[in-house]
Amino acid sequence: MKRNIKKHKFGKFLKFFFLTLLLFIIGFVIYFFQAIKMPTPKIADISSLNEKRIKLGENFYGIKNNRLRKSESGLFELYVEGKPFERGVYNGKLTAELGKKQEDAFVEEINKMIPSKKILNFMKYMTAWFNRNMDEYVPEEYLKEIYGVSESASKDYLYIGTNYERILNYHAAHDIGHAVQNVAKVGCTSFSCNNSKSADGKLIIGRNFDFYVGDKFAEDKIVTFYNPAEGHKFVEITWGGFIGTVSGMNDRGLTVTLNAAKSEIPLSSADPISLIAREILQYAGNIQEAFKIAKKRKAFVSEAIMIGSAKDNATAIIEKTPTKCALFYPKTDVVIGPNHFQSDKLKNTELNIEDIKESSSMYRFKRMKELISGYEKIDYKAAAEILRNKKGLHDKNIGMGNEKNICQLISHHSIIFKPGELKFWISTNPYQLGKYVCYDLDSVFAVFPAMTENRELYIDSLTIPPDTFLYSEDYQMFIKFKKLKDKIKSASKNEKETVSEKDIDEFLKTNPEYFYTYQVAGDYYFEKGKFDKAEGFYKIALTKEVTTLPEKRNIENRLKEINEN
Numbered sequence: 001m002k003r004n005i006k007k008h009k010f011g012k013f014l015k016f017f018f019l020t021l022l023l024f025i026i027g028f029v030i031y032f033f034q035a036i037k038m039p040t041p042k043i044a045d046i047s048s049l050n051e052k053r054i055k056l057g058e059n060f061y062g063i064k065n066n067r068l069r070k071s072e073s074g075l076f077e078l079y080v081e082g083k084p085f086e087r088g089v090y091n092g093k094l095t096a097e098l099g100k101k102q103e104d105a106f107v108e109e110i111n112k113m114i115p116s117k118k119i120l121n122f123m124k125y126m127t128a129w130f131n132r133n134m135d136e137y138v139p140e141e142y143l144k145e146i147y148g149v150s151e152s153a154s155k156d157y158l159y160i161g162t163n164y165e166r167i168l169n170y171h172a173a174h175d176i177g178h179a180v181q182n183v184a185k186v187g188c189t190s191f192s193c194n195n196s197k198s199a200d201g202k203l204i205i206g207r208n209f210d211f212y213v214g215d216k217f218a219e220d221k222i223v224t225f226y227n228p229a230e231g232h233k234f235v236e237i238t239w240g241g242f243i244g245t246v247s248g249m250n251d252r253g254l255t256v257t258l259n260a261a262k263s264e265i266p267l268s269s270a271d272p273i274s275l276i277a278r279e280i281l282q283y284a285g286n287i288q289e290a291f292k293i294a295k296k297r298k299a300f301v302s303e304a305i306m307i308g309s310a311k312d313n314a315t316a317i318i319e320k321t322p323t324k325c326a327l328f329y330p331k332t333d334v335v336i337g338p339n340h341f342q343s344d345k346l347k348n349t350e351l352n353i354e355d356i357k358e359s360s361s362m363y364r365f366k367r368m369k370e371l372i373s374g375y376e377k378i379d380y381k382a383a384a385e386i387l388r389n390k391k392g393l394h395d396k397n398i399g400m401g402n403e404k405n406i407c408q409l410i411s412h413h414s415i416i417f418k419p420g421e422l423k424f425w426i427s428t429n430p431y432q433l434g435k436y437v438c439y440d441l442d443s444v445f446a447v448f449p450a451m452t453e454n455r456e457l458y459i460d461s462l463t464i465p466p467d468t469f470l471y472s473e474d475y476q477m478f479i480k481f482k483k484l485k486d487k488i489k490s491a492s493k494n495e496k497e498t499v500s501e502k503d504i505d506e507f508l509k510t511n512p513e514y515f516y517t518y519q520v521a522g523d524y525y526f527e528k529g530k531f532d533k534a535e536g537f538y539k540i541a542l543t544k545e546v547t548t549l550p551e552k553r554n555i556e557n558r559l560k561e562i563n564e565n
């Protein structure tokens with residue numbers, strides 16, 4: 001009898017326990033999905049949504065004074081004006097196809113990196129959870145503008161999130177990418193020359209934006225000219241659906257470029273660094289004003305923001321981490337922007353010392369210094385030659401595509417600024433190998449709004465010709481290298497897929513000085529269980545200029561694994 005009473009009580013306890021657990025799970029799920037929802041900004045006037053895009057000519061469109069045209073150079077030129085929401089709406093309507101194509105390319109690349117749908121689905125919710133408070137850090141002005149852009153975003157990806165959630169989260173993709181996987185931190189390099197080192201004694205700035213999400217992602221660059229209702233007019237180099245700044249200049253002659261630095265893995269979201277850079281570009285007129293804006297915003301990754309200022313006739317670098325903000329202001333004729341910190345406040349931190357030791361940043365810093373010293377004076381043509389340089393220290397051939405090269409053959413874009421003249425040169429495809437075309441900011445803002453005649457906006461007489469490398473046998477070999485690399489890497493991942501010895505031999509010939517060529521071949525044979533051949537290729541790879549210490553350790557660990565087994 002007592003035993004039955006105990007069993008009854010235990011049964012009631014179990015029912016109560018599982019009911020409580022079920023209620024907890026239901027409550028957590030409800031909380032989770034409520035927490036990751038991002039409320040759209042409140043918009044008082046939505047009349048801009050009723051405006052229609054009008055075709056004004058071949059690859060030339062307009063809405064009121066706003067314009068989009070495709071230059072013969074292949075660059076898209078966009079002009080938008082007005083209040084935050086309406087300029088976002090006009091941007092979205094004019095670039096809808098470009099935004100769709102950009103998102104297609106981005107999602108395709110993510111699917112290549114993470115082929116598992118279950119893992120992708122899990123990551124979708126984790127990303128949403130991580131970014132759930134991002135709208136509390138981003139200025140309302142940019143939330144409204146992003147909302148306006150999102151109204152024209154594709155409906156194909158609603159399974160990832162609403163249009164507004166996706167477009168807002170994409171602004172943090174650069175930050176999350178280099179924070180979560182520092183080895184993928186892009187190796188951008190920038191420099192500034194002035195006074196005695198500049199051909200005309202005035203500020204000249206150059207940078208490569210080496211942000212690579214596949215070749216398709218970089219096909220359609222947009223040169224966007226903004227005339228906001230508040231703040232300065234400015235230009236930035238961007239892509240469909242993105243309003244943040246990675247490279248830009250305003251009408252006060254202030255330039256902004258971003259260089260990623262080694263960062264701790266963030267625990268929560270904040271203001272994406274590209275939107276902090278955008279705020280600087282829109283509202284700062286000199287270095288101190290830029291620094292003031294950077295200090296008041298919370299970032300969730302570490303970044304170096306190079307600021308060139310015509311007003312100060314100088315260049316400085318704002319070094320920002322999630323907890324600190326420092327100004328590196330050397331006031332020298334040459335300033336180099338690598339991927340590590342240089343200020344007294346941050347240069348001796350443990351993370352920065354580790355970055356200098358393990359990454360390619362210091363190597364490129366020394367190479368940039370070496371290249372600049374090879375010119376008595378730097379003009380825009382010399383700047384392009386430096387940004388296109390494909391050799392290592394002391395002009396050593398370290399392989400095409402090596403991250404230690406200034407020109408890594410992955411650039412989304414390359415740009416040269418003359419802030420005092422409000423001129424800039426932007427590269428055309430592919431990478432920085434196509435011609436650089438020059439725009440005058442004042443001229444574009446004078447003629448582009450309400451333009452009805454389809455004509456070129458860039459200054460033809462100041463065009464920098466394409467790199468001769470583009471027409472060389474080496475370039476053809478590089479194209480072949482990329483194709484064979486993808487083929488061999490695909491076969492390495494697939495047990496049933498193989499490549500021929502002939503393909504491997506051809507591959508080795510395409511880029512023989514690049515360590516990665518031999519690593520890829522070694523990885524293929526390792527995965528196929530042919531360890532003798534793998535060992536041979538790994539050993540050759542270690543005789544070349546390996547990009548980073550982690551990369552070198554990966555190869556050494558494979559050799560150790562082969563020897564142990």
